[in-house]
Amino acid sequence: MREEENKRSSQSSSVKRFFKKRWVFPAIYIASAAIILTGVLWYQASSSNTDKYDYKSTDLAGKKNQTPAVEVNKTFENFKMPVAKTDEAVVKMKFYDFQGKAEDQEAALVFYNNRYEPNQGIDITMKNGETFDVTASLSGTVTRVEEDATLGNVIEIEHDKGIVTQYQSLKDIKVKVGQQVKQGHILAKAGQSLFNEKAGTHVHFEIRKDGVAVNPTSYFDKPLSTLEEKSIQSPSEKQQEKLEDLEKSKDDEQSTDDEQSTDKQDNSSKSKENKNS
Numbered sequence: 001m002r003e004e005e006n007k008r009s010s011q012s013s014s015v016k017r018f019f020k021k022r023w024v025f026p027a028i029y030i031a032s033a034a035i036i037l038t039g040v041l042w043y044q045a046s047s048s049n050t051d052k053y054d055y056k057s058t059d060l061a062g063k064k065n066q067t068p069a070v071e072v073n074k075t076f077e078n079f080k081m082p083v084a085k086t087d088e089a090v091v092k093m094k095f096y097d098f099q100g101k102a103e104d105q106e107a108a109l110v111f112y113n114n115r116y117e118p119n120q121g122i123d124i125t126m127k128n129g130e131t132f133d134v135t136a137s138l139s140g141t142v143t144r145v146e147e148d149a150t151l152g153n154v155i156e157i158e159h160d161k162g163i164v165t166q167y168q169s170l171k172d173i174k175v176k177v178g179q180q181v182k183q184g185h186i187l188a189k190a191g192q193s194l195f196n197e198k199a200g201t202h203v204h205f206e207i208r209k210d211g212v213a214v215n216p217t218s219y220f221d222k223p224l225s226t227l228e229e230k231s232i233q234s235p236s237e238k239q240q241e242k243l244e245d246l247e248k249s250k251d252d253e254q255s256t257d258d259e260q261s262t263d264k265q266d267n268s269s270k271s272k273e274n275k276n277s
């Protein structure tokens with residue numbers, strides 16, 4: 001019994017001597033902290049493991065997303081009248097609609113070079129008749145800037161493949177080919193043209209898809225996507241024949257008016273001669 005007691009007493013003394021050493025408690029503290037930190041890191045790694053979810057990265061390092069970017073803002077941007085002050089704007093001459101009423105078609109014929117031509121856009125003036133800023137109807141790329149005495153200078157902007165807007169009867173042009181313009185960007189000042197002298201100071205505005213003119217007023221305040229989805233067809237043979245008949249009729253009316261004007265002038269001259277004699 002004494003031997004066992006002596007052993008226990010010896011072991012207890014050894015433990016006490018061990019814990020009395022200065023490095024023991026710091027070592028125990030560091031070891032405990034390491035064990036706890038290891039446990040925390042293991043838990044975080046297991047909880048953030050994405051393998052349990054059906055997740056696939058669409059933008060891996062060193063690779064690009066193969067899906068082409070869509071210009072959402074541009075596609076859904078609405079066509080606007082190409083003037084800064086829309087409240088003061090007046091449509092002087094409307095678009096010639098091949099499917100429109102006969103009287104509307106007749107009013108949309110431009111008399112130039114002794115013949116009538118269908119108006120393929122709209123002619124916009126201001127109520128006061130003064131010049132004004134011509135602005136981009138839609139964001140796009142300037143693809144044409146041309147001086148033209150007949151049309152009064154031309155700017156063309158491409159908005160999508162096959163879809164362009166065209167601005168005629170301009171002066172003080174402020175853009176160049178290749179320039180990117182935002183909707184509302186000032187392109188030029190409204191001027192005059194030989195093609196439609198009666199319109200005075202105006203801008204001739206057209207919207208075209210695949211080279212075919214469409215009625216601009218039908219697309220104002222509507223997104224580009226509306227025209228993208230629209231199937232546009234060239235005028236049929238019957239519609240062209242109807243246009244030719246209308247032009248011929250207007251030419252005959254103009255000839256009659258010219259003859260009557262000439263007769264009046266002749267009669268007036270004869271009357272003056274008689275009075276003088």
